[in-house]
Amino acid sequence: MAKPVITAFDWVPWFAKGLVRDLRVRWALEEVGQDYDVRYLPQGSQKAPAHRALQPFGQVPTYEQDGLTLFESGAIVQHIAETHGGLLPEDAGGRARAIEWMFAALNTVEPPITDYAIATLFEADQPWSKPRLPAIVTRISERLDELSRRLGENQWLDGSFSAGDLLMIAVLRQLKGTPMATVHDNLAAYVARGEARPAFQRALAAQLVGFTAKPPPEYAFLDQPPVQQGERR
Numbered sequence: 001m002a003k004p005v006i007t008a009f010d011w012v013p014w015f016a017k018g019l020v021r022d023l024r025v026r027w028a029l030e031e032v033g034q035d036y037d038v039r040y041l042p043q044g045s046q047k048a049p050a051h052r053a054l055q056p057f058g059q060v061p062t063y064e065q066d067g068l069t070l071f072e073s074g075a076i077v078q079h080i081a082e083t084h085g086g087l088l089p090e091d092a093g094g095r096a097r098a099i100e101w102m103f104a105a106l107n108t109v110e111p112p113i114t115d116y117a118i119a120t121l122f123e124a125d126q127p128w129s130k131p132r133l134p135a136i137v138t139r140i141s142e143r144l145d146e147l148s149r150r151l152g153e154n155q156w157l158d159g160s161f162s163a164g165d166l167l168m169i170a171v172l173r174q175l176k177g178t179p180m181a182t183v184h185d186n187l188a189a190y191v192a193r194g195e196a197r198p199a200f201q202r203a204l205a206a207q208l209v210g211f212t213a214k215p216p217p218e219y220a221f222l223d224q225p226p227v228q229q230g231e232r233r
Helices: 022-033 073-083 090-120 130-151 165-175 185-196 198-209 218-220
Strands: 003-007 037-041 060-066 068-071
Touching: 003 022, 022 073, 022 165, 022 198, 037 218, 060 218, 073 090, 073 218, 090 130, 165 185, 165 218, 185 198
Parallel strands: 003 037
Antiparallel strands: 003 060, 060 068
16 A cells, blocks of 8 residues: 655745644544655645645645545545544444544534634734624634533543544644633643644644745745734734
């Protein structure tokens, strides 16, 4: 079986480093002990026809192995988990619950967090962003309250660490640098446990070392954080 090849960016803005979704795929591959190769894309080339043939929405990551091409990080992580041991329980019920948490992370918890990033980063200068923030924060807070109650004092969401935890932690990491990241002690500890896993550390290091290109001229101002960058609010 050939090594899988994933796609990733060779440069992203400072606030995206360590958060681009190829990290989720790298982490899954590291957890199962699967070597992989990376094809790096310059900013802008993800929208070109060659890449859209693999990813119709012009995003990363993609995954290619032995004639199979996949896009969407959640689908890729599920494929890795189902074709290797270690990320899904062996019993049918446990596997179903782990997959349930994968969907919960991407379909229930992540959407309002994405809205927050859009309002505070990508469209922060738009007149509609600031008025939307209170409602977005309320939705995120509700989800975090619910997740915190469900996690309780457990280490992981359902028994042993699974692909459900991998994706949930990846989603929650997007709140780093915001007050919401520290409201619930058990969720902060949960994220920290995930980040302490050797597979995560290898995946993060691999992603960060891949950002070797200079930004396109129009994005040069996003190459470094502001000198006195505080918490996003």
